[in-house]
Amino acid sequence: MTFEWRAMREADLPAVLALSVRVHPGFPEGEAMFRNRLSLFPAGCLVLCGGGEIGGYAVSHPIRRYAPPPLDAILPGLPEAADDYYLHDVALAPERRGRGHAASGIGRLLDLAARFETASLVSVYGTGPFWARFGFRPAEKDMRAKLAPYGEGAIYMLRRN
Known part of the structure:
Protein backbone atom coordinates (compact mmCIF):
# COMPACT_ATOMS: atom_id res chain seq x y z
CA MET A 1 0.00 0.00 0.00
CA THR A 2 1.31 3.43 -0.97
CA PHE A 3 1.16 6.29 1.51
CA GLU A 4 1.32 9.91 0.34
CA TRP A 5 0.98 13.32 1.94
CA ARG A 6 -2.12 15.31 1.05
CA ALA A 7 -3.98 18.32 2.42
CA MET A 8 -5.75 17.66 5.70
CA ARG A 9 -9.54 17.80 5.60
CA GLU A 10 -12.00 18.37 8.39
CA ALA A 11 -13.19 14.77 7.98
CA ASP A 12 -9.63 13.63 8.89
CA LEU A 13 -9.72 15.24 12.33
CA PRO A 14 -11.01 12.22 14.33
CA ALA A 15 -8.23 10.03 12.87
CA VAL A 16 -5.63 12.76 13.40
CA LEU A 17 -6.71 13.16 17.02
CA ALA A 18 -6.58 9.38 17.58
CA LEU A 19 -3.05 9.26 16.15
CA SER A 20 -2.01 12.25 18.28
CA VAL A 21 -3.19 10.49 21.43
CA ARG A 22 -1.32 7.37 20.35
CA VAL A 23 2.05 8.99 19.57
CA HIS A 24 1.96 11.88 22.07
CA PRO A 25 0.27 10.54 25.23
CA GLY A 26 2.19 13.04 27.38
CA PHE A 27 1.18 16.06 25.26
CA PRO A 28 -2.62 16.02 25.05
CA GLU A 29 -4.10 18.33 22.47
CA GLY A 30 -7.78 18.30 21.62
CA GLU A 31 -9.64 18.23 18.36
CA ALA A 32 -10.40 21.95 18.79
CA MET A 33 -6.69 22.79 18.44
CA PHE A 34 -6.38 20.76 15.22
CA ARG A 35 -9.60 22.30 13.87
CA ASN A 36 -8.28 25.76 14.78
CA ARG A 37 -5.00 25.32 12.90
CA LEU A 38 -6.76 23.80 9.89
CA SER A 39 -9.09 26.81 9.70
CA LEU A 40 -6.28 29.36 10.22
CA PHE A 41 -3.68 27.91 7.87
CA PRO A 42 -4.94 24.93 5.83
CA ALA A 43 -1.83 24.91 3.61
CA GLY A 44 0.25 23.89 6.63
CA CYS A 45 -1.94 20.94 7.65
CA LEU A 46 -1.20 17.61 5.98
CA VAL A 47 -2.01 13.95 6.46
CA LEU A 48 -0.09 10.88 5.35
CA CYS A 49 -2.76 8.75 3.74
CA GLY A 50 -2.87 5.27 2.24
CA GLY A 51 -5.69 2.82 1.71
CA ALA A 73 -3.97 26.66 22.60
CA ILE A 74 -6.73 28.03 20.41
CA LEU A 75 -5.36 30.94 18.41
CA PRO A 76 -7.62 33.90 17.55
CA GLY A 77 -5.64 34.39 14.35
CA LEU A 78 -2.14 34.36 12.90
CA PRO A 79 0.20 37.29 13.59
CA GLU A 80 0.24 39.89 10.82
CA ALA A 81 3.97 40.40 11.27
CA ALA A 82 4.88 36.72 11.24
CA ASP A 83 8.59 36.23 10.60
CA ASP A 84 8.89 32.50 11.32
CA TYR A 85 7.25 29.32 10.10
CA TYR A 86 6.42 27.02 13.03
CA LEU A 87 6.28 23.25 12.66
CA HIS A 88 3.83 22.60 15.47
CA ASP A 89 3.80 18.82 15.03
CA VAL A 90 4.91 16.19 12.58
CA ALA A 91 3.80 12.76 13.74
CA LEU A 92 3.92 9.33 12.17
CA ALA A 93 2.39 6.10 13.37
CA PRO A 94 5.20 3.79 14.53
CA GLU A 95 4.49 1.36 11.69
CA ARG A 96 4.97 4.16 9.10
CA ARG A 97 8.40 5.27 10.39
CA GLY A 98 11.69 4.51 8.69
CA ARG A 99 10.26 4.68 5.16
CA GLY A 100 11.09 8.26 4.19
CA HIS A 101 7.60 9.58 4.89
CA ALA A 102 8.78 12.12 7.47
CA ALA A 103 11.37 13.58 5.10
CA SER A 104 8.86 14.01 2.28
CA GLY A 105 6.31 15.68 4.56
CA ILE A 106 8.92 17.94 6.15
CA GLY A 107 10.11 18.86 2.66
CA ARG A 108 6.63 20.10 1.83
CA LEU A 109 6.51 22.14 5.03
CA LEU A 110 9.94 23.65 4.40
CA ASP A 111 8.76 24.71 0.94
CA LEU A 112 6.03 26.71 2.70
CA ALA A 113 8.59 28.04 5.19
CA ALA A 114 10.85 29.41 2.45
CA ARG A 115 9.09 32.78 2.42
CA PHE A 116 9.99 33.37 6.08
CA GLU A 117 13.43 34.21 7.46
CA THR A 118 13.35 31.20 9.80
CA ALA A 119 11.45 28.02 10.57
CA SER A 120 11.15 26.71 14.12
CA LEU A 121 9.90 23.81 16.20
CA VAL A 122 10.02 22.29 19.66
CA SER A 123 12.00 19.07 19.64
CA VAL A 124 10.83 16.44 22.14
CA TYR A 125 11.70 12.78 22.77
CA GLY A 126 15.38 13.40 21.99
CA THR A 127 14.67 14.15 18.31
CA GLY A 128 17.18 17.03 18.05
CA PRO A 129 19.58 14.99 15.87
CA PHE A 130 16.71 14.07 13.53
CA TRP A 131 15.76 17.73 13.08
CA ALA A 132 19.41 18.72 12.63
CA ARG A 133 19.36 16.71 9.38
CA PHE A 134 16.93 19.35 8.04
CA GLY A 135 19.08 22.29 9.15
CA PHE A 136 17.45 23.00 12.52
CA ARG A 137 19.75 24.08 15.35
CA PRO A 138 19.04 24.82 19.04
CA ALA A 139 18.02 28.46 19.44
CA GLU A 140 20.44 30.71 21.29
CA LYS A 141 17.62 32.45 23.19
CA ASP A 142 16.66 31.01 26.57
CA MET A 143 13.25 29.38 26.04
CA ARG A 144 13.05 27.28 29.23
CA ALA A 145 9.90 28.96 30.57
CA LYS A 146 7.98 28.47 27.32
CA LEU A 147 9.20 24.89 26.98
CA ALA A 148 8.36 23.76 30.54
CA PRO A 149 5.07 22.06 29.49
CA TYR A 150 7.06 19.91 27.04
CA GLY A 151 9.11 18.37 29.83
CA GLU A 152 12.78 17.82 30.45
CA GLY A 153 14.93 17.83 27.34
CA ALA A 154 12.64 19.90 25.10
CA ILE A 155 14.62 22.09 22.70
CA TYR A 156 13.43 25.09 20.71
CA MET A 157 15.13 24.81 17.34
CA LEU A 158 15.52 27.27 14.46
CA ARG A 159 16.42 26.89 10.83
CA ARG A 160 17.53 29.83 8.72
CA ASN A 161 15.82 29.78 5.32
Whole structure:
Protein backbone atom coordinates (compact mmCIF):
# COMPACT_ATOMS: atom_id res chain seq x y z
CA MET A 1 0.00 0.00 0.00
CA THR A 2 1.31 3.43 -0.97
CA PHE A 3 1.16 6.29 1.51
CA GLU A 4 1.32 9.91 0.34
CA TRP A 5 0.98 13.32 1.94
CA ARG A 6 -2.12 15.31 1.05
CA ALA A 7 -3.98 18.32 2.42
CA MET A 8 -5.75 17.66 5.70
CA ARG A 9 -9.54 17.80 5.60
CA GLU A 10 -12.00 18.37 8.39
CA ALA A 11 -13.19 14.77 7.98
CA ASP A 12 -9.63 13.63 8.89
CA LEU A 13 -9.72 15.24 12.33
CA PRO A 14 -11.01 12.22 14.33
CA ALA A 15 -8.23 10.03 12.87
CA VAL A 16 -5.63 12.76 13.40
CA LEU A 17 -6.71 13.16 17.02
CA ALA A 18 -6.58 9.38 17.58
CA LEU A 19 -3.05 9.26 16.15
CA SER A 20 -2.01 12.25 18.28
CA VAL A 21 -3.19 10.49 21.43
CA ARG A 22 -1.32 7.37 20.35
CA VAL A 23 2.05 8.99 19.57
CA HIS A 24 1.96 11.88 22.07
CA PRO A 25 0.27 10.54 25.23
CA GLY A 26 2.19 13.04 27.38
CA PHE A 27 1.18 16.06 25.26
CA PRO A 28 -2.62 16.02 25.05
CA GLU A 29 -4.10 18.33 22.47
CA GLY A 30 -7.78 18.30 21.62
CA GLU A 31 -9.64 18.23 18.36
CA ALA A 32 -10.40 21.95 18.79
CA MET A 33 -6.69 22.79 18.44
CA PHE A 34 -6.38 20.76 15.22
CA ARG A 35 -9.60 22.30 13.87
CA ASN A 36 -8.28 25.76 14.78
CA ARG A 37 -5.00 25.32 12.90
CA LEU A 38 -6.76 23.80 9.89
CA SER A 39 -9.09 26.81 9.70
CA LEU A 40 -6.28 29.36 10.22
CA PHE A 41 -3.68 27.91 7.87
CA PRO A 42 -4.94 24.93 5.83
CA ALA A 43 -1.83 24.91 3.61
CA GLY A 44 0.25 23.89 6.63
CA CYS A 45 -1.94 20.94 7.65
CA LEU A 46 -1.20 17.61 5.98
CA VAL A 47 -2.01 13.95 6.46
CA LEU A 48 -0.09 10.88 5.35
CA CYS A 49 -2.76 8.75 3.74
CA GLY A 50 -2.87 5.27 2.24
CA GLY A 51 -5.69 2.82 1.71
CA GLY A 52 -8.10 5.07 3.58
CA GLU A 53 -5.82 5.05 6.63
CA ILE A 54 -4.14 8.07 8.23
CA GLY A 55 -0.54 7.09 8.98
CA GLY A 56 0.74 10.52 9.93
CA TYR A 57 -0.05 14.19 10.12
CA ALA A 58 1.66 17.57 10.12
CA VAL A 59 0.46 20.87 11.54
CA SER A 60 2.37 24.09 10.84
CA HIS A 61 1.74 27.81 10.49
CA PRO A 62 3.37 31.24 10.61
CA ILE A 63 4.27 32.79 14.00
CA ARG A 64 6.49 35.48 15.45
CA ARG A 65 9.95 34.06 16.09
CA TYR A 66 10.44 32.79 19.66
CA ALA A 67 6.68 32.85 20.27
CA PRO A 68 5.43 29.30 19.81
CA PRO A 69 1.85 28.91 21.03
CA PRO A 70 1.27 26.88 24.19
CA LEU A 71 0.18 23.28 23.81
CA ASP A 72 -3.52 22.90 22.97
CA ALA A 73 -3.97 26.66 22.60
CA ILE A 74 -6.73 28.03 20.41
CA LEU A 75 -5.36 30.94 18.41
CA PRO A 76 -7.62 33.90 17.55
CA GLY A 77 -5.64 34.39 14.35
CA LEU A 78 -2.14 34.36 12.90
CA PRO A 79 0.20 37.29 13.59
CA GLU A 80 0.24 39.89 10.82
CA ALA A 81 3.97 40.40 11.27
CA ALA A 82 4.88 36.72 11.24
CA ASP A 83 8.59 36.23 10.60
CA ASP A 84 8.89 32.50 11.32
CA TYR A 85 7.25 29.32 10.10
CA TYR A 86 6.42 27.02 13.03
CA LEU A 87 6.28 23.25 12.66
CA HIS A 88 3.83 22.60 15.47
CA ASP A 89 3.80 18.82 15.03
CA VAL A 90 4.91 16.19 12.58
CA ALA A 91 3.80 12.76 13.74
CA LEU A 92 3.92 9.33 12.17
CA ALA A 93 2.39 6.10 13.37
CA PRO A 94 5.20 3.79 14.53
CA GLU A 95 4.49 1.36 11.69
CA ARG A 96 4.97 4.16 9.10
CA ARG A 97 8.40 5.27 10.39
CA GLY A 98 11.69 4.51 8.69
CA ARG A 99 10.26 4.68 5.16
CA GLY A 100 11.09 8.26 4.19
CA HIS A 101 7.60 9.58 4.89
CA ALA A 102 8.78 12.12 7.47
CA ALA A 103 11.37 13.58 5.10
CA SER A 104 8.86 14.01 2.28
CA GLY A 105 6.31 15.68 4.56
CA ILE A 106 8.92 17.94 6.15
CA GLY A 107 10.11 18.86 2.66
CA ARG A 108 6.63 20.10 1.83
CA LEU A 109 6.51 22.14 5.03
CA LEU A 110 9.94 23.65 4.40
CA ASP A 111 8.76 24.71 0.94
CA LEU A 112 6.03 26.71 2.70
CA ALA A 113 8.59 28.04 5.19
CA ALA A 114 10.85 29.41 2.45
CA ARG A 115 9.09 32.78 2.42
CA PHE A 116 9.99 33.37 6.08
CA GLU A 117 13.43 34.21 7.46
CA THR A 118 13.35 31.20 9.80
CA ALA A 119 11.45 28.02 10.57
CA SER A 120 11.15 26.71 14.12
CA LEU A 121 9.90 23.81 16.20
CA VAL A 122 10.02 22.29 19.66
CA SER A 123 12.00 19.07 19.64
CA VAL A 124 10.83 16.44 22.14
CA TYR A 125 11.70 12.78 22.77
CA GLY A 126 15.38 13.40 21.99
CA THR A 127 14.67 14.15 18.31
CA GLY A 128 17.18 17.03 18.05
CA PRO A 129 19.58 14.99 15.87
CA PHE A 130 16.71 14.07 13.53
CA TRP A 131 15.76 17.73 13.08
CA ALA A 132 19.41 18.72 12.63
CA ARG A 133 19.36 16.71 9.38
CA PHE A 134 16.93 19.35 8.04
CA GLY A 135 19.08 22.29 9.15
CA PHE A 136 17.45 23.00 12.52
CA ARG A 137 19.75 24.08 15.35
CA PRO A 138 19.04 24.82 19.04
CA ALA A 139 18.02 28.46 19.44
CA GLU A 140 20.44 30.71 21.29
CA LYS A 141 17.62 32.45 23.19
CA ASP A 142 16.66 31.01 26.57
CA MET A 143 13.25 29.38 26.04
CA ARG A 144 13.05 27.28 29.23
CA ALA A 145 9.90 28.96 30.57
CA LYS A 146 7.98 28.47 27.32
CA LEU A 147 9.20 24.89 26.98
CA ALA A 148 8.36 23.76 30.54
CA PRO A 149 5.07 22.06 29.49
CA TYR A 150 7.06 19.91 27.04
CA GLY A 151 9.11 18.37 29.83
CA GLU A 152 12.78 17.82 30.45
CA GLY A 153 14.93 17.83 27.34
CA ALA A 154 12.64 19.90 25.10
CA ILE A 155 14.62 22.09 22.70
CA TYR A 156 13.43 25.09 20.71
CA MET A 157 15.13 24.81 17.34
CA LEU A 158 15.52 27.27 14.46
CA ARG A 159 16.42 26.89 10.83
CA ARG A 160 17.53 29.83 8.72
CA ASN A 161 15.82 29.78 5.32
